[in-house]
Amino acid sequence: xxxxxxxxxxxxxxxxxxxxxxxxxxxxxxxxxxxxxxxxxxxxxxxxxxxxxxxxxxxxxxxxxxxxxxxxxxxxxxxxxxxxxxxxxxxxxxxxxxxxxxxxxxxxxxxxxxxxxxxxxxxxxxxxxxxxxxxxxxxxxxxxxxxxxxxxxxxxxxxxxxxxxxxxxxxxxxxxxxxxxxxxxxxxxxxxxxxxxxxxxxxxxxxxxxxxxxxxxxxxxxxxxxxxxxxxxxxxxxxxxxxxxxxxxxxxxxxxxxxxxxxxxxxxxxxxxxxxxxxxxxxxxxxxxxxxxxxxxxxxxxxxxxxxxxxx
Amino acid sequence: xxxxxxxxxxxxxxxxxxxxxxxxxxxxxxxxxxxxxxxxxxxxxxxxxxxxxxxxxxxxxxxxxxxxxxxxxxxxxxxxxxxxxxxxxxxxxxxxxxxxxxxxxxxxxxxxxxxxxxxxxxxxxxxxxxxxxxxxxxxxxxxxxxxxxxxxxxxxxxxxxxxxxxxxxxxxxxxxxxxxxxxxxxxxxxxxxxxxxxxxxxxxxxxxxxxxxxxxxxxxxxxxxxxxxxxxxxxxxxxxxxxxxxxxxxxxxxxxxxxxxxxxxxxxxxxxxxxxxxxxxxxxxxxxxxxxxxxxxxxxxxxxxxxxxxxxxxxxxxxxxxxxxxxxxxxxxxxxxxxxxxxxxxxxxxxxxxxxxxxxxxxxxxxxxxxxxxxxxxxxxxxxxxxxxxxxxxxxxxxxxxxxxxxxxxxxxxxxxxxxxxxxxxxxxxxxxxxxxxxxxxxxxxxxxx
Numbered sequence: 001x002x003x004x005x006x007x008x009x010x011x012x013x014x015x016x017x018x019x020x021x022x023x024x025x026x027x028x029x030x031x032x033x034x035x036x037x038x039x040x041x042x043x044x045x046x047x048x049x050x051x052x053x054x055x056x057x058x059x060x061x062x063x064x065x066x067x068x069x070x071x072x073x074x075x076x077x078x079x080x081x082x083x084x085x086x087x088x089x090x091x092x093x094x095x096x097x098x099x100x101x102x103x104x105x106x107x108x109x110x111x112x113x114x115x116x117x118x119x120x121x122x123x124x125x126x127x128x129x130x131x132x133x134x135x136x137x138x139x140x141x142x143x144x145x146x147x148x149x150x151x152x153x154x155x156x157x158x159x160x161x162x163x164x165x166x167x168x169x170x171x172x173x174x175x176x177x178x179x180x181x182x183x184x185x186x187x188x189x190x191x192x193x194x195x196x197x198x199x200x201x202x203x204x205x206x207x208x209x210x211x212x213x214x215x216x217x218x219x220x221x222x223x224x225x226x227x228x229x230x231x232x233x234x235x236x237x238x239x240x241x242x243x244x245x246x247x248x249x250x251x252x253x254x255x256x257x258x259x260x261x262x263x264x265x266x267x268x269x270x271x272x273x274x275x276x277x278x279x280x281x282x283x284x285x286x287x288x289x290x291x292x293x294x295x296x297x298x299x300x301x302x303x304x305x306x307x308x309x310x311x312x
Numbered sequence: 313x314x315x316x317x318x319x320x321x322x323x324x325x326x327x328x329x330x331x332x333x334x335x336x337x338x339x340x341x342x343x344x345x346x347x348x349x350x351x352x353x354x355x356x357x358x359x360x361x362x363x364x365x366x367x368x369x370x371x372x373x374x375x376x377x378x379x380x381x382x383x384x385x386x387x388x389x390x391x392x393x394x395x396x397x398x399x400x401x402x403x404x405x406x407x408x409x410x411x412x413x414x415x416x417x418x419x420x421x422x423x424x425x426x427x428x429x430x431x432x433x434x435x436x437x438x439x440x441x442x443x444x445x446x447x448x449x450x451x452x453x454x455x456x457x458x459x460x461x462x463x464x465x466x467x468x469x470x471x472x473x474x475x476x477x478x479x480x481x482x483x484x485x486x487x488x489x490x491x492x493x494x495x496x497x498x499x500x501x502x503x504x505x506x507x508x509x510x511x512x513x514x515x516x517x518x519x520x521x522x523x524x525x526x527x528x529x530x531x532x533x534x535x536x537x538x539x540x541x542x543x544x545x546x547x548x549x550x551x552x553x554x555x556x557x558x559x560x561x562x563x564x565x566x567x568x569x570x571x572x573x574x575x576x577x578x579x580x581x582x583x584x585x586x587x588x589x590x591x592x593x594x595x596x597x598x599x600x601x602x603x604x605x606x607x608x609x610x611x612x613x614x615x616x617x618x619x620x621x622x623x624x625x626x627x628x629x630x631x632x633x634x635x636x637x638x639x640x641x642x643x644x645x646x647x648x649x650x651x652x653x654x655x656x657x658x659x660x661x662x663x664x665x666x667x668x669x670x671x672x673x674x675x676x677x678x679x680x681x682x683x684x685x686x687x688x689x690x691x692x693x694x695x696x697x698x699x700x701x702x703x704x705x706x707x708x709x710x711x712x713x714x715x716x717x718x719x720x721x722x723x724x725x726x727x728x729x730x731x732x733x734x735x736x737x738x739x740x741x742x743x744x745x746x747x748x749x750x751x752x753x754x755x756x757x758x759x760x761x762x
Contacts, residue, residue: 016576016608018330018331018610018611019329020329020331020409022611023330023331024331025612026611026612027571029571030552030570030612037552037553063553063569064598065555065559065561065565065601066555066559066565067557147400147401147402148402155399155400161732175427175649175734176428177428177431177734178720178737179720180663180723182732184661186731186732198412202405203410287362
């Protein structure tokens, strides 16, 4: 039994053209299958954020009707949104996936990582992440990083070779030609793979809408106890906010990115549906990270420096 | 800053856009960064926080106006040294189309960077300084675009404000470039007089050049046809991965997953699997979970065949009526992209579509000088940024097309088996600059479709 897909034709005027979303989807699926074909033990970095959710959705489509041949790895900062952890666990159960968790809190409790004075845990993720990769012997690690996010990311390859210390060296990247990805690596090295490299924030949201993908509810407008720090609305909670000189208030907000509570800011919004969120982003004059990430504001090269150390 | 037309798209329009991949090429002082910055800025693709960062840095450096070039220099070393290290990819959109721009630096390492950027591009913008006209570097850029078979080339004659917006200056440069690029085999050339600094003909039509009746750079980018020609070629389907769920619901499902490299696949079509040469018929096509009758490049699909034959990653499925020949003697033009040289006798890996095999470099018959397109015979080795002809013997047969027929199935990488370094980017078959030699190779191997 076969039927012709009509939606591909509808979206463009030419008979054999692909809409930009179909082209991006096709490219990302190709990347997932290349990794499945060439690596021994790949893993998908899964945070419960929209980019990793889209990655998982693409992986499900890439290997259907077979299950996704990869496990998931979550770096748990200890300051995650409960709604997101709940979403993560439901997703793992629903698709019969295997989840590995690398916990920042465990490292702090063991004394191998020290809490920063500003309470931000995002930079602390690098050590648990890279140790999990090496201990569990993953040779390919999918990340949801997009080149439109940040200037250093604009230079990132789709297949990004990391040395035995997980380091990224922008000067020693392999040229990436056509759709021929070179994943060869020495023992101890691994490759970070970014299937969403060519997607923008808007592409991700449009794809979520088109595919009807469920998201954690914090992406939609809701009332929440927040307080102001460094020009951003942060969620009040046991993680360490607010301080004495900071006051909480209840505001109608939503999150544009999902990350550590200590450095992920909410935006004022009344967008309760996907259409409303897309409309809001289409006219936003702030980038995703500019609006919501405290850790990128630390210095002009904050992302580059963290990437060099092994961060995504 | 010029005023702009409202480019914010309606939501319905957003879903209906197509994607154009293009690359820019220009030498250091041609104003490429300014053009890219102008395109991003005037298409409203620069957001407030990005612009504020550029304004802050420009002010700190004592510059009067925001330096749009800062929008594109992302790395610490680039900002410190004022150079661009490597290809960067930028994204912007208008109501009509989405764009992926491969922003290639124009410094000494031009060749491998431009080859990298051009390999996935549907269009290349070659920038020329109106005061200098067509120079050696311009000819190199045209030659690389031709070599990589970029379907559309835009000649942007920049800094028209510095030559009094004179039509005669533009016409002379456009004529010289068009003649040169046409000789190289560039199929479509569009010349546009611009001033990236002042904004003339980049996004907004110029009031200073009413003699020019053509499109602005952005208008052209929005309307140029994207590569539908992929589907006019014979179908090629490199098998990436075999999907066998072996679950209670799908005990017998066996699908060959891949991205259609060129052409159209239809259910019921007779196909041949290479290199084995076994034949079968397409029983079904699953487009990411949805059964379809027809699929075309560059869709990622899963193909099921009527017969249970031995097929694995690296095989190629093609219509029996139009299957490529296989060969173990690859004649190609390569661009050397690594710092370590490639010498005759080198043992390498060749990665072609989804197949990686051992190979040995038998001959390097010539090295090309891009400046004048002259051939230097028997260079012995190729070093970084060299372009040369090679003859490679492979351990197993490859189903290679000529690059001229398919950028996807005619291209390959040479890889150093010792450390995995990508050594060279290869394009099989005839090269624009060495037709006599390619004809000789064709006589030796009648499997080549020259």
